[in-house]
Amino acid sequence: MRKLYFLLPGTTRSFFCGGLFAELNTLNLAQQICKAEVVTYRQREENHPFIDDLLPQENLRDCIFVVSWGFDVPKQLKKLTHCHVVYHAHSSGYGFSVPPEVPILCVSRNTMGYWGMRSQNSLIYWLPNQLPTNVSNRQVERDIDILIQARKSSEYVVNQLIPELQKRFNVVVIDSFVDDLMVLFNRAKVYLYDSAEYWAQYRLTEGFGLPPMEALACGCQVFSSVNHALADYLDPGENCHKIAGYATGYDVKRIAAVLDNWQPNNLPESFFSPYRTDQLVPRLENILTELNQFFDYRQQHPSDIPSLTRQRLLYLFCKRIQNKLKK
Incomplete structure (x- = not known):
């Protein structure tokens, strides 16, 4: 070759x-x-x-x-x-x-x-x-209620949703490069990702959307947009939740319901197999x-x-x- x-x-x-x-x-x-x-x-x-x-x-x-x-x-x-x-x-x-x-x-x-x-x-x-083999649920204590990356997040998430969630939950916002994001995914119960607004500004598309998949593999419950390539594998109601659903209050209500009855997102390994080595x-x-x-x-x-x-x-x-x- x-x-x-x-x-x-x-x-x-x-x-x-x-x-x-x-x-x-x-x-x-x-x-x-x-x-x-x-x-x-x-x-x-x-x-x-x-x-x-x-x-x-x-x-x-x-x-x-x-x-x-x-x-x-x-x-x-x-x-x-x-x-x-x-x-x-x-x-x-x-x-x-x-x-x-x-x-x-x-x-x-x-x-x-x-x-x-x-x-x-x-x-x-x-x-x-x-999706590397080290991206998995490490079965550790989850001390972060909600994890968010500021980059690519919509103004709605940053300015409206986060302030409301911070009133009730332990919210961690990542606003700089993290060497090992998998550690944080394994500490978090819920991961928020909303990139539709970001890509629309540049008139480009989400090429793959690896963070939500990594979060799923680490056991997080994921609230995400489903624009572009995210729709390849995200299925609201089955393996994730659609974020920015109609109103801030309704998002808060749904996220709170997940946290009040939180269980890890136990997707079968077969779901991730096409992305493994x-x-x-x-x-x-x-x-x-x-x-x-x-x-x-x-x-x-x-x-x-x-x-x-x-x-x-x-x-x-x-x-x-x-x-x-x-x-």
Whole structure:
């Protein structure tokens, strides 16, 4: 198999975010199958090659570049025109298009549906984010009634809901980076997550929504929005509760009812199995096998399937009207 180069702006603390950690987890999965390493493109790092130093090499046909960093992807695709490239798609809605010679790995079915319509000639695969084995219910005492992360939370949660909940419950608000969020998930009884407003401001989508899934795996009762990829696995009334339900008072009433009769969210391990290493590695191996076969073919043959460009859509519209007039 070809070697994989995962393009990241950097790996130091200034780049810490869910997308970076998800990409590094995918890198670790890939390293169980083939050679793979990080390549940085914004800052030089001692432990990783830099993209401008790597490109002059002559053996790039024997590798695949994995791009993923949202707003940087169009520039990277242009820079890597003569290389084998895969787009690892997290959030969607950035507005750019992906050419048919670039396969797309989607972290959610929501993202897969987006690219299935926007880049219908590209190879598209579903590869969800990894849920590590240490994300589980550790059966410890839960001294936090309600846990909330301020980042991505709506103004409603921060300004209306939290003040009301603080009158009755022990509420912990996280407003900075936490090295081990699983410790807090295991101390909390209820976890609140409301990201719909955050993503709407940027006209982007929730790519996967790992925190609510982590909270579920750690035994929390979850009150969450169900926008975008969250709808892949959240099922209000079954495994979670929908937050921002009509009125502040009604949210408080429902959260209080859960806390008054609190029981851990004991979802079966089968619910999390598709996101665990045991199932992700074989899935990724199958995908990489197909990608290597595709790039072998692409080196010898051009694409000949028309894309749904604006011009083609206009042509199809005119043709449809013409056919109606003939009838």
